[in-house]
Amino acid sequence: MKKTxxxxxxxxxxxxxxxxxxxxSMSVSRLTIILIIxxxxxxxxxISFKFMELKKANAFWKVSLISVLGLIVLGIIL
Incomplete structure (x- = not known):
């Protein structure tokens, strides 16, 4: 546990x-923004799954967290 x-x-x-x-090192471009995001x-x-122990939570919370993160990242990139 401690090692992980x-x-x-x-x-x-x-x-x-x-x-x-x-x-x-890179100039501001679409690729730079996508890499950083x-x-x-x-x-x-x-951080969510290891330190906040989301891996032990109900599947609803896992799916909702990943879905919201995906929507946020997609919204920023588009």
């Missing part, structure tokens, strides 16, 4: 550093 939390935390740090590198969505899901 450290792995998740390390992955969150890598994703955050990747987001910072992408935002600093995608990485942020992955980080949101990691």
């Amino acid at each position: 939390l450290f792995i998740t935390y390390g992955l969150l740090i890598v994703l955050t550093a990747s987001t910072a590198l992408i935002s600093n 995608g990485l942020s969505a992955v980080k949101f899901l990691l």
